[in-house]
Amino acid sequence: MSEFRAKEYIKSEEGEIVYRIPLQNDLWIWVYSTVTPKTGVSRNRGEDAIRTVLMYHNWKAVMKVSKTLRTENWKENLREKIKELSERVTDQICPDGHPLVRRTARTGGHFLGCSMFPDCDYIQRKSAKPKPN
Numbered sequence: 006m007s008e009f010r011a012k013e014y015i016k017s018e019e020g021e022i023v024y025r026i027p028l029q030n031d032l033w034i035w036v037y038s039t040v041t042p043k044t045g046v047s048r049n050r051g052e053d054a055i056r057t058v059l060m061y062h063n064w065k066a067v068m069k070v071s072k073t074l075r076t077e078n079w080k081e082n083l084r085e086k087i088k089e090l091s092e093r094v095t096d097q098i099c100p101d102g103h104p105l106v107r108r109t110a111r112t113g114g115h116f117l118g119c120s121m122f123p124d125c126d127y128i129q130r131k132s133a134k135p136k137p138n
């Protein structure tokens with residue numbers, strides 16, 4: 006996991022290994038794996054999909070992406086999902102001091118919304134576009 010910049014790992018309540026990748030503004034990517042680091046083997050077939058979650062402050066799940074199945078090219082797929090979540094992180098902060106993340110609107114576009122949603126529903130309005138000459 007070192008190639009994914011995970012500094013450390015913890016165990017979830019279910020005994021699952023969770024690798025934590027630090028990003029900015031106290032945002033982290035947690036990579037849940039059922040694979041034990043010693044053996045590199047997952048405990049149960051069917052339960053061995055890898056989950057990636059963007060976390061704030063190590064307790065607030067901000068967003069998830071689809072599971073990575075342990076197929077031949079799982080490393081590539083996992084790297085892609087970590088990248089996908091990393092790109093959601095911004096250096097902006099809401100008025101209450103929570104980090105803003107790039108969220109996907111139902112219409113498909115992106116907007117900056119609070120990582121504490123739904124507890125904080127702050128959305129950064131886009132500044133008006135400059136008028137063409």
Ligand SMILES: [Zn+2]
Nearest residue numbers: 099103119125
């Ligand atoms: Zn907020």
